[in-house]
Structure formats: C-alpha cells, structure tokens
Amino acid sequence: MDNILEIFSYNRVFTVILVLIGSYAGIKIGSAVLKKMAERYSQKRIQINGLIPIYKLLIYLFALFFIVFGILEVSKESLTALGLSLGVALGFAFQDILGNIFGGFIIIFTKPFAVGDKIQIGSFYGEVTDISLRRILIVTPDDSVVNVPNKAILTENISNSNGGELNCQVVAEIYLPITTDLDKAKKIGIDAAYSSPYAYLKKPVAIRFKYHYDQAPVILMKVKAYVFDHRYEFVFASDIVVRVQEKMKEEKML
Amino acid sequence: MIFLTPFFQELEKIKYFLARNVLFWSSLIEHSKNSIVLFLAGLKTEILLFLLNFGKNTESFARSLVSDLNNVLHNHSEWIKIVIFTYLSIYIVISGLIKLKQWLLIRKRTSEKQLQKIDAEIEIKKTGWFSSDIFLNLFKSFKNRLAYFSVSFLNRINDKYEDSLLFSQTNQIFHFFIPAFHRTLKIYDFLVRFLEQFFISLKIIKLRIQENEILISRLKEEKTKIEIPELLLNEFNEEGEEERAALYAFPEYESINEKVATYWKNHGNASFLIIGRQGTGKTLLINAMLNKHFQSDIKQMRIVLNPSADKNEIYESLLFALTGKKTTEEALKVLTDDLPSSIIIIENLHYLFIRKDSGFQLILSFLALMEQVRKKHLWIITINEYSYRFLTQFIELGSPFEFQLKLSIFKTEDIEKLIVKKAESRGYTIHPNIDKAKIDFLKKKIKKNELKYADIPRYLISQFFGKLVSECENIFPSLYYYFLNSIVNIDQKRIYLEDTQFTDLSFLEKLKPSYFFILTAVLIHDHLSIEELQEILKMGKEELFISLVFLEEKNILKREAIHQKEFYFIDPVNINSVSKILVKKNFLYF
Numbered sequence: 001m002d003n004i005l006e007i008f009s010y011n012r013v014f015t016v017i018l019v020l021i022g023s024y025a026g027i028k029i030g031s032a033v034l035k036k037m038a039e040r041y042s043q044k045r046i047q048i049n050g051l052i053p054i055y056k057l058l059i060y061l062f063a064l065f066f067i068v069f070g071i072l073e074v075s076k077e078s079l080t081a082l083g084l085s086l087g088v089a090l091g092f093a094f095q096d097i098l099g100n101i102f103g104g105f106i107i108i109f110t111k112p113f114a115v116g117d118k119i120q121i122g123s124f125y126g127e128v129t130d131i132s133l134r135r136i137l138i139v140t141p142d143d144s145v146v147n148v149p150n151k152a153i154l155t156e157n158i159s160n161s162n163g164g165e166l167n168c169q170v171v172a173e174i175y176l177p178i179t180t181d182l183d184k185a186k187k188i189g190i191d192a193a194y195s196s197p198y199a200y201l202k203k204p205v206a207i208r209f210k211y212h213y214d215q216a217p218v219i220l221m222k223v224k225a226y227v228f229d230h231r232y233e234f235v236f237a238s239d240i241v242v243r244v245q246e247k248m249k250e251e252k253m254l
Numbered sequence: 255m256i257f258l259t260p261f262f263q264e265l266e267k268i269k270y271f272l273a274r275n276v277l278f279w280s281s282l283i284e285h286s287k288n289s290i291v292l293f294l295a296g297l298k299t300e301i302l303l304f305l306l307n308f309g310k311n312t313e314s315f316a317r318s319l320v321s322d323l324n325n326v327l328h329n330h331s332e333w334i335k336i337v338i339f340t341y342l343s344i345y346i347v348i349s350g351l352i353k354l355k356q357w358l359l360i361r362k363r364t365s366e367k368q369l370q371k372i373d374a375e376i377e378i379k380k381t382g383w384f385s386s387d388i389f390l391n392l393f394k395s396f397k398n399r400l401a402y403f404s405v406s407f408l409n410r411i412n413d414k415y416e417d418s419l420l421f422s423q424t425n426q427i428f429h430f431f432i433p434a435f436h437r438t439l440k441i442y443d444f445l446v447r448f449l450e451q452f453f454i455s456l457k458i459i460k461l462r463i464q465e466n467e468i469l470i471s472r473l474k475e476e477k478t479k480i481e482i483p484e485l486l487l488n489e490f491n492e493e494g495e496e497e498r499a500a501l502y503a504f505p506e507y508e509s510i511n512e513k514v515a516t517y518w519k520n521h522g523n524a525s526f527l528i529i530g531r532q533g534t535g536k537t538l539l540i541n542a543m544l545n546k547h548f549q550s551d552i553k554q555m556r557i558v559l560n561p562s563a564d565k566n567e568i569y570e571s572l573l574f575a576l577t578g579k580k581t582t583e584e585a586l587k588v589l590t591d592d593l594p595s596s597i598i599i600i601e602n603l604h605y606l607f608i609r610k611d612s613g614f615q616l617i618l619s620f621l622a623l624m625e626q627v628r629k630k631h632l633w634i635i636t637i638n639e640y641s642y643r644f645l646t647q648f649i650e651l652g653s654p655f656e657f658q659l660k661l662s663i664f665k666t667e668d669i670e671k672l673i674v675k676k677a678e679s680r681g682y683t684i685h686p687n688i689d690k691a692k693i694d695f696l697k698k699k700i701k702k703n704e705l706k707y708a709d710i711p712r713y714l715i716s717q718f719f720g721k722l723v724s725e726c727e728n729i730f731p732s733l734y735y736y737f738l739n740s741i742v743n744i745d746q747k748r749i750y751l752e753d754t755q756f757t758d759l760s761f762l763e764k765l766k767p768s769y770f771f772i773l774t775a776v777l778i779h780d781h782l783s784i785e786e787l788q789e790i791l792k793m794g795k796e797e798l799f800i801s802l803v804f805l806e807e808k809n810i811l812k813r814e815a816i817h818q819k820e821f822y823f824i825d826p827v828n829i830n831s832v833s834k835i836l837v838k839k840n841f842l843y844f
Contacts, residue, residue: 010348040763042840166840188611194648195610197771197791201647202844228843239792247611 015071023063030055038116042229046164049115053108053131060133096151097134103150104133112153118161118168118230121148127230141234161230167200168230172223172240175212180219180253182209185244188251192243193225198236200226480741485680486749490734504668507539510659515547517656518632522595525624525633525654529642530661532780533731533826536636539661540599543634552632553596559605561781561821568605569616582619589627597632604641604780610789614649625654640833643844644778663727670719673737677749686714687742687750718751725756731826757809759831763839768793770841772801773824773832776811777842781821 031052038048068074106112108131113119117128119138126140136153138146162168176185186207193205203226212220223244227236248254510526518524530536544554557575562568570580576598577588607617624633637651639660645651652658677684688696692714699705705713718740726732736754743750762769768791775790776782784802788795802822805811810832812825824832836842 041838043838043843045840167843191611191614195613195790197609197775200843201644205648229840242792243611 012071016067019063019067019071023059027056027059030059043166046114046116046162046166050111050164052115053104056132057104057108096149099151099154100134100149103153104131107131107136107150107153112158113160114164117164118233120157120159120161121152122156124148161233166229167203167226168233169203170225170227170233170237170240172225172237172244174221174223174241174244176219176221176248177254178211178217178219182219184251184253185209185219185221185248188244188247188253189221189223189240192240192247193223195243196225196236196239198227198229198232198239200228202226480743482738482741483744486677486682486744487738489676489680490738504662504664506662507659510657511539511543511547514543514632514634514657518548523629523631524656525628526635526657526659527652527655528634528636528659528661529639530636531639531729532823532829533729534639534661535728535730536661537601539659540601540634540636544597548597548632553594554599555596556599557601559600559602560816561605561783562817563783563785563819565606565608565613565616569620572600572606572620582623586623586626589623590630593631595630595632597634599634601636602638602780603635604638607641607645607779608786608790609644609775609778614645617645617651618649621649621651621654628654638780640777640842641780647844661728664723666716666719666723669723669728669733670716673719673733682744682747682749684715684749684751686711686718687752688714689752715751718753722754725754725830727830729826729830732828732830735827757828757831759810759828759835761808762810762832762835768797769801769805770836770839772798772805773810774836774841776822776824777829777833777836781814781816781823783819783821787822 034048034052034055038045041048068079113128115128115131118126119128121136121138124138124140124146126138126146128136129139129145130137133150135150136148138148140146174189186209189207190205193199194201199205206224208222208224210220210222212218221244223240225236225240227233245254514524514526528536528539548554555576557572559568559572573582573585574580577585577593579585579588603617603620606620607614633655635655642651674684686692688710696705696710696713700707722733722736722740726736736756737751740751740754741749742752771791772787775787779786779790782790784795784798787793787798787802791798802811806813806822809825810828811822813820813822815821833842
C-alpha cells in the first residue's frame with residue numbers, strides 16, 4: 001500500500017497528466033502539419049499520410065515509457081508482479097482493446113493500407129482518413145464516418161483499391177438493350193473514358209459485356225478505367241455513365 | 255629554449271592522444287567480435303558523463319527561463335492571473351479534500367498508522383509542485399525525472415555489458431566525442447530558439463500582410479512605372495533574327511534540322527514533328543530551318559490552324575488549303591496523284607481535337623491520311639507540348655513521323671546573350687541596379703573572398719538571368735515580360751535592372767478543384783471557348799463563367815476573339831507557374 005501511495009503521489013499524477021496532455025497536443029499538431037503537407041503536395045499525398053500512424057506510435061511509446069519508468073519509476077519487480085497479477089484479469093477485461101492495439105501494430109508494420117487509400121473492410125468501403133492504435137476511420141462514399149476497430153483486420157477480408165497510389169480502377173456499369181450494337185457501344189464506352197477529365201490515361205481502358213437477366217434480358221456493359229485521384233472515384237464512374245448515355249441517345253441507341 | 259616548452263607540452267599531448275588511439279583501434283580490431291558491445295558500453299559511459307553536466311546546464315537554463323517567464327508575467331498578466339487562479343483552486347480543493355479525509359478518519363477513531371500515511375501524503379504534496387517556486391520546481395522535477403529515466407535506462411545496458419573486455423579503452427576514445435556532443439546540443443538549442451523566433455516573425459508578417467493587403471495592392475498599382483522607350487518595347491515585342499540565331503545555337507536543334515534536310519534530299523520525303531509550349535519558338539524554328547536548308551524551287555504550303563468552335567470546319571479548311579478538296583478521300587487522291595512532291599507545313603495541329611465524345615476522330619483521320627502520303631512530301635508539323643503529352647497517352651501520335659523534336663530549355667547564357675543582343679541592337683546596354691541591401695550582401699561576399707570588386711556587375715547580371723530562366727524557362731513572352739518589368743531606370747541608353755518580381759500565384763493552390771479542372775483543360779487544348787469548356791467539364795455555364803472571370807481578373811487566363819468567337823488561353827507569362835502548380839496538385843500527371 002505504501003508503495004502504491006508513493007507511486008501515485010499528487011506530484012507524479014500531475015506530471016503524468018501533463019505528459020499525457022503534451023503527448024496528445026504533440027500528436028494533434030504533428031498530424032495536422034503532416035495532413036496539411038499531404039494536401040499541399042498532392043502527388044505525395046499517400047506517402048505523407050502514411051507517416052502519420054508511425055509518428056503517433058512513436059509519441060505514444062515515448063510517453064508510455066517516460067510515464068512508467070521516468071515518472072512513476074516502476075521497478076522491474078513491481079512491473080513483473082503487477083503484470084502477473086493484473087495480466088490475467090485485465091487480459092480478459094480488456095481483450096478487445098488489446099486486440100485493437102495489436103491490430104494497430106500490424107497495420108503500421110505490415111502496411112496492408114495507409115491513410116488516403118480506398119479500402120473495403122468487411123461490408124464497409126471508403127477512404128481511410130485516420131489510423132490510430134485503436135481504430136481505423138473510413139469515410140464512405142455517402143460521407144459517413146465509420147469507426148472500424150483495428151482487430152477487424154485480423155478477421156475480415158480487406159481489399160485495397162489503389163495500393164498506395166493516387167490512381168485507382170473504377171468500374172462504371174451501364175445496362176443496355178439486348179439488341180445493342182456492341183461494337184458501337186464499345187467505341188462509345190472507350191471514348192467516354194478518354195473524354196472524362198477525371199480519367200488517368202496512362203493505364204488502359206477496358207470494356208466488358210455480360211448478358212444479364214432481370215425481369216427481361218439486358219446487356220451489362222462494364223467500362224473499366226482508372227481515375228487520376230481516387231477521391232473522384234464515384235464522380236468519374238457517374239461521368240462515364242452520363243457521357244455514354246448522352247452519346248447513345250444522340251446515336252438513337254437508347 | 256624555455257619558449258619552446260609549451261610547444262613540447264602540446265607535442266606530448268598529441269603523442270599521447272595518438273598512442274591512445276592506436277591502442278584503442280588495435281584492440282578494437284583484435285576484438286572486433288565485441289565491437290557492438292564496445293560501442294554501447296562506450297556510448298553509455300559518455301552519456302553518463304554528459305548527464306552529470308546536464309543537471310547543471312538545465313538548472314541554469316531553468317533559471318534563465320524563469321527570468322523570461324517574469325517578463326511574460328508583465329506582458330500577459332491576465333493569463334497568468336487565470337493560471338494562478340486555477341492553481342489556487344486546485345490547491346484549495348486538494349487541501350480541503352485531505353483535511354476532510356483526516357477529519358473523517360479521526361472521527362472514525364482510526365489508528366495512528368493510518369494518520370501517519372496521510373501526513374506522508376501531505377509531505378509529498380509540499381515537496382512537489384504545490385510549493386512556493388512553482389515554475390522552478392516544475393522544470394527541476396522534469397529535468398530530474400528525465401535524467402533519472404535516461405540514467406536508469408543506461409544502467410540497464412551497463413548491467414548487461416559490465417564484463418565487456420574493452421570497457422576501459424572505450425572510456426578514453428569517447429572522451430573525444432564529448433565536445434562534439436555538446437556542440438550538437440548547443441546547435442540544437444540554437445535551432446529551436448531560431449525556429450521559435452522565425453515562426454513568431456512569420457505570424458506577425460502574415461498578420462501585417464492581411465491588415466495591409468488593400469493598402470499594399472494600392473501601393474503596387476500606384477508604383478510609378480518607368481517609361482520604356484517604344485523602340486525598345488518594339489524590339490522585345492517582335493521576334494527577330496536574334497531568336498532565330500538563339501534557336502540555331504542550340505546544337506540539338508541544328509543537328510536534327512540537318513538530319514531532316516539530308517533525309518529529304520536522299521529519300522524525297524520526310525516527316526518532322528515539332529513539340530513545344532506556347533511561345534517557345536516553334537514557328538521561328540521552322541522559318542530558320544526553311545531559310546537555311548530549303549531555299550529551293552520546291553513548292554511550299556504553309557497552313558496555320560486557328561482555334562474554332564467547329565473542329566470539322568478546321569479539318570475541312572485544312573484539307574481545302576492543302577488540296578482544294580473538302581473530304582478525306584478526295585484530298586487523299588489529290589495528295590497522291592496530283593500534287594507534286596512538296597514541303598507541307600502545318601502549325602498548331604492540336605486545334606484538331608477536343609476532349610469530348612468523338613473529339614479525337616479528326617486528328618486520327620488526319621494522321622491516317624498523312625501516313626498514306628507521307629512517302630511523297632516533306633511534312634513539318636507543330637503541336638503544343640501539353641496536347642502532345644495528353645494525346646500520346648492513348649494515341650500513337652508519333653508513329654507517322656520519322657523525326658521528332660521537343661523544344662528544350664535554353665541555357666542561362668544563351669538567354670542572356672539573346673536579350674543583351676536585342677537591347678544592343680537598339681543601342682542600349684544592360685547594368686544592375688545596386689541598392690543598399692545588395693551592397694551589404696556583396697560586402698560579405700567580398701570579405702569572404704568569394705567575389706572581387708571588379709566582378710560585381712557581371713555577378714549581379716548572371717544572378718538576374720539565372721533567376722529569370724529558372725522561372726520562365728524557354729517561353730519567350732514570359733522572359734521578355736519579366737525582363738521589361740525589371741527595368742528600374744533608363745539613363746543615357748543604360749538600362750538598370752532590379753531583381754525580378756515574379757507574379758505571386760500561390761493563391762491558386764487554395765482554389766477549389768473545379769479551377770484546376772478548368773486550367774488543365776485549357777492547358778491541354780491551348781485555346782477553348784466557354785461552350786467547349788462546358789462540354790468538356792460538364793459544368794454549368796454560370797459556374798464556369800464566374801470561374802473564368804475570376805481567373806481572367808487574376809491574369810491567369812486571357813481572352814481573345816477569333817472569327818467573332820471568344821477563346822480563353824493561359825497567359826504565356828504565367829504558363830510555367832500554372833503548369834507547375836497543376837503538376838503539384840496531380841492534375842497534370844502526364
């Protein structure tokens with residue numbers, strides 16, 4: 001009891017609070033600076049954003065070690081004893097939190113995705129806006145912010161649309177009457193992708209047709225093209241659909 | 255001999271130092287397997303030594319900080335009052351809580367031991383930050399804790415590597431690192447202070463700029479401009495022999511022109527594509543080439559394409575000018591059978607396409623036509639560099655051409671020669687305007703023996719042109735514009751130049767993406783009407799109009815009427831800066 005009183009004196013508790021506040025402020029300021037830099041130098045956006053979780057981890061680790069060994073001065077023996085006695089109890093109580101923290105470490109070190117990437121995790125799809133030791137923040141196409149716990153990466157399938165690059169593939173789907181002249185439709189689809197201001201034309205444009213039955217038989221045309229910045233992914237898909245439809249109406253194909 | 259004693263003493267020290275080093279390194283090689291251990295142990299020792307001094311240094315630093323804080327107290331008394339009030343509130347609440355706890359325990363007739371614990375708690379409180387000299391204690395406490403943390407960390411390393419064989423030797427060698435370590439810390443400290451001051455200054459400057467923005471813009475407008483003689487203005491508004499000479503001075507240009515001419519002589523056909531940005535001298539290069547290599551009786555046809563809202567009209571007029579026919583089939587027949595072997599020059603091929611549905615068909619048709627008859631004529635075709643870069647992503651634009659030339663950036667010396675020659679042709683000489691700030695800067699350079707008095711004008715002029723070329727590259731209108739804008743005085747045919755004030759386009763970076771889409775579209779097409787932009791970007795006309803007016807007001811876009819239709823294009827003066835921003839923003843990725 002004496003030891004615990006000594007460890008948690010007002011002086012130390014106040015110091016710990018100060019260190020925590022300092023670390024929090026350091027994380028917020030550093031992350032904000034990095035984010036601003038990423039926006040300014042859009043070409044390197046993904047790479048700069050990727051530094052944010054590493055920076056956060058370093059600050060967290062420094063704060064943790066400084067608090068435990070520098071301020072609270074917990075001895076090796078105490079730590080072992082505390083670890084043994086509380087380990088089992090807390091392990092069960094905080095298994096979710098610990099799972100998230102380990103998930104966070106896996107994300108930082110194996111980099112299955114980074115801040116700025118477009119990912120599908122479970123049933124959620126969107127842009128990763130933040131990675132912390134506890135959770136991933138995803139902004140979905142309808143602008144909802146989804147808080148995905150880090151441990152989900154251990155259990156869910158993840159797909160990364162852009163793999164660290166700014167451009168990513170977009171598939172625009174257009175349903176056409178079964179009598180459509182497919183050669184003509186293909187030309188229109190390719191032309192629509194080339195014309196769109198959002199297109200990334202260093203990568204190829206591909207067209208795929210598929211027979212589809214939904215109350216009546218139709219042809220599903222898939223225009224696969226790349227967008228120069230995945231932020232315009234959905235605008236690009238819509239733009240292709242609009243352009244194809246306009247041209248087909250002009251050609252009296254619809 | 256007495257006067258030599260210090261010298262011998264120094265010599266002894268050096269000998270001793272060398273001997274120690276030799277000893278150390280020899281043992282290091284001998285025990286190379288322990289080198290990592292050695293390094294860690296040595297590092298630890300020196301850091302421990304440093305930490306002993308660290309306490310003293312940080313204490314003096316803390317004291318200086320306290321005096322700084324006293325100054326802050328005067329300047330920010332209200333904030334300080336709030337802090338003190340908060341601190342006192344916490345103090346009173348905690349003291350009250352402890353007293354309450356004590357009182358409750360007494361009431362419960364607790365044991366003496368429990369009361370002692372509470373007394374101990376009060377003691378800790380008293381020796382902690384809740385004592386008289388709060389700020390000093392705060393820093394002392396931080397310093398001690400940080401130092402203790404580092405020492406205990408190093409002690410753990412020590413415990414692990416205590417039995418290291420070379421422990422004593424490492425102590426010696428790491429003595430030499432101490433000064434370097436101290437110096438590094440001093441530099442670090444200086445940098446931190448410098449950065450702090452820098453950011454404060456930056457903030458003040460920013461605030462001042464915001465406050466005086468209108469005033470500054472007015473002052474800029476009111477700034478008396480030097481009246482440049484019309485003779486000189488005309489010289490820089492007209493492209494003449496100097497530019498041609500400059501273009502030919504570039505060995506790459508001359509070499510490819512010669513290759514084209516030789517190929518034409520040997521094979522009776524050739525096709526040559528010249529790629530360059532607006533204002534880089536594509537037409538001049540063709541003129542120079544024709545003058546030098548093709549002054550013969552061979553029929554020459556020169557067609558300059560102009561922007562038009564109807565691309566079919568441009569294509570038909572091109573065919574008509576070439577063959578007198580309006581359809582591709584008819585034109586092909588004339589070019590193959592009727593037209594004798596000729597030199598066909600087509601300028602601005604980029605006006606044949608537009609980035610919309612079926613907008614690439616005409617340029618493809620023309621390339622196909624050319625491909626079929628290229629073995630009969632000499633084709634010299636020019637295209638905008640941005641259009642070329644865009645189109646080559648998905649069209650084999652270069653395939654019908656045996657020769658291609660991308661107009662590159664000139665050397666600073668070439669541009670300097672060109673401008674000096676242009677000025678000299680009107681009897682003017684160029685001189686730097688040396689103000690007080692420059693004199694101070696130059697004095698420093700002279701002191702350091704980096705510059706001689708006689709070389710000052712030459713040095714300043716080369717600095718001026720260096721900056722000019724790095725900003726404007728090989729865009730002649732931009733080069734001339736900023737050159738003329740840098741003239742501060744003209745006295746008896748002597749032109750005085752000050753440092754060029756380039757247009758600040760940093761505001762562009764903060765604009766909405768729609769502006770970048772507009773600029774990219776205009777850059778790719780060279781000239782675009784509002785209707786064409788509307789079709790390309792699928793934007794509302796009103797929104798587009800507002801954006802275009804803004805960009806025009808800011809001198810990013812310019813407007814010109816061609817055949818009673820208005821077209822927007824990027825001001826050649828700013829084209830380089832605009833393209834750099836678009837690259838940075840990833841809109842111009844090709």
